Amino acid sequence: MTNLECTRCGATHSPATLINLCTCGGILYPRYDLAGLRGKYDRNEVKDGPATLWRYRRVLPVRDEANVISLGEGFTPIFPARRRGPFQPYTDLFIKDEGPNPTASFKARGMSSAISMAKELGAREVALPSAGNAGSAAAAYAAAAGLTAYVFMPDDTPTLIVSECIAYGARVYLVKGLINVCGKLAAAGAKARGWFDLSTLKEPYRVEGKKTMGYEVAEQLGWELPDWIFYPTGGGTGLVGMWKAFAEMEALGWIGRKRPRMVAIQAIGCQPIVKAFAEGRSDSVLHENAHTVASGLRVPKALGDYLILQVLRESRGLAIAVTDEELLRAQREIAETQGILPCPEGGATWAALQKLVAEGPVKPTERIVLFNTGSGLKYPELLPREAPVLDPNDPKALDTVA
Template sequence: MNLTHLVCAACGTSHPAGELLNLCKACGMPLWSMYDLPAAARTLTKESLKTREKSLWRYREVLPVKSDANIVTLGEGGTPLFKTPRLGARLGMADLRIKDEGQNPTASFKARGMTTAISMAKELGVKKLAVPSAGNAAGAMAAYAAKAGIEAFVFMPADTPRAFIIECQVQGAHVTLINGLITDCGAEVARRKQAEGWFDVSTLKEPYRLEGKKTLGYELAEQLDWQIPDVVIYPTGGGTGLVGMWKAFQEMEAMGWIGSKRPRIFSVQAAGCAPIVSAYEKGLAKAPEFPNAHTKASGLRVPKAIGDFIMLDAIRKSHGGVCAVTDEEMVAGVKEIGETEGMFVAPEGGACYAALKRLVADGSIKREEQTVIFNTGSGLKYLECFG
């Protein structure tokens, strides 16, 4: 609608809007969608939002699809931000909240990215889509591709939880299981996509999943009456949500909705797959591939993320930090959230609470700070983790 061009997050090279692109033509790094924000702000206002639909498409002016006819939606976004006083009381925290992305279509935050990515694919005439995924992205891609009438090809590790595999098959996707990690799945997509005629919608390897994910930041600010929380705790695999929120805060400030305050962002990873944690602690700008990656939290089993440099920059600029937790701590965190607040969160959500306990204990997060945990999916998809 107000999309003007794409710009490389690494080298700054500009690319035209309306052209089907994956990565920067100059350096092969992720592309960001850029908007005419003064034009957007003329109709997208705090007042106008009060009467709009409860979905992420309420932020239509800062989303990339040109024609409304090409929007592919299942009602994503508008997820609740729960106050969790009983859980917070266990840590002596005055204001702890959980943003529950498990209430999206396909039961995860991946619906946000796929609604915009598939809508743009439809608008740009894509006929076949492919994605490597540890689970939730595959399910979301299959669902939105089915809704759009686009053929979907999904590549997942062979040990992906059964619920994700069934979800993709039921929604008509061509499912291929790979003996390996998501990086191996990505390599298979890269090897075959040109010959097969697939458009690759891998994390941050096309510009538009990020645009759906950034609405996490818009919603968070709106739900807190345009105040920014002190702390955000985010489970990090590919990192699109973290990067997207950082972009959203910049856009909202440019439109005059918020000031310069940013939440302190804490990235949470699994002890068995912690490339961002390791790179942060070593002071690196990029994260080397994590060896022998393993964790029950399939969304966190990403040994190498193309957007690592953006994540690390955002964490440092926000004066946040990192934390890696064990699978046992994640499962215990899921159970603790369930028994205090009645929410069955994904292991990734449990990981965030486990990290919070440690970060409060060591003084990295103060008990009086308003803190938001992001739960990225429903625990019902991970039943194997709780046997």
């Protein structure tokens, strides 16, 4: 890593101390000496690395190996979709399954890199607002690093995720408000108490862990990117991170110029990016009274909205919203036909794909990657529980089994 570069004004900053945003308020991206690495960092070299995101070590931050906090995150499986039921017409569809990550979501990726950097640069206490999964990932990685994590979450965050954060020893606070309100508390606490603010894209390193999803898609598909990537978008860190990864890989000589068209999926009840994209805006307007059962998508205004919208336009991508009913139905369809129980956010990508195929812009024969960003097991409230009860002493018990 050579420096941090502002994505708004282009100013550069030293990566030697922990900082959040640029003085102009812009988001900072770590930059690497890619020209210097070109020809010296062979893409085949990554095969010899660990089966984690740290296989891309030379394009990740952290100077001293001893500071890398890894729990086995990344290098998750990518499955060709089984052509069963509604998946029948899709001849080249893949599901990148982030469920097997530590703490059962892709948030582990960003926290592995961010907590490693926080440790390397001397933080003792970190704080963040979270819709849920980022909180539990931060709690786990902070525990592994020996740091204290303060987690602020909406008071209706899925119960299991709250319990998970508490179990990892985080200081957990439930807030009457959405993630943006939680963010204000975390920021005020950081200022008053000296915690390092780990809010997504408000610090430079979570995006580095998340970008590895882009490296992995390339590696796992034989170094050729797909035609489409479908990504459930809240804060958008994964989406912009993958776009950054594609540029880095091209600079390294690992891939050519081909890019996927990126699709941001949101919920009807919280779709600031979809609206901004449709209106041709370069940033988004706060979505009032945001609501959806897909709690990871309940981000009424993303700090990185301008970056997300840039990526959607540069990639000739799309932004689409689906209803809670559609995303929950899609979640069940994936489970029943693929044997993968996705999170509701992952379900949303499949609902969106079916809509876009019906509407025309996407063909079911194109190469498409859906991101299932986490495990459905983290949201037991949304899963079916009704099952008939049998009395083992009733000789006719089996007669009722259909």
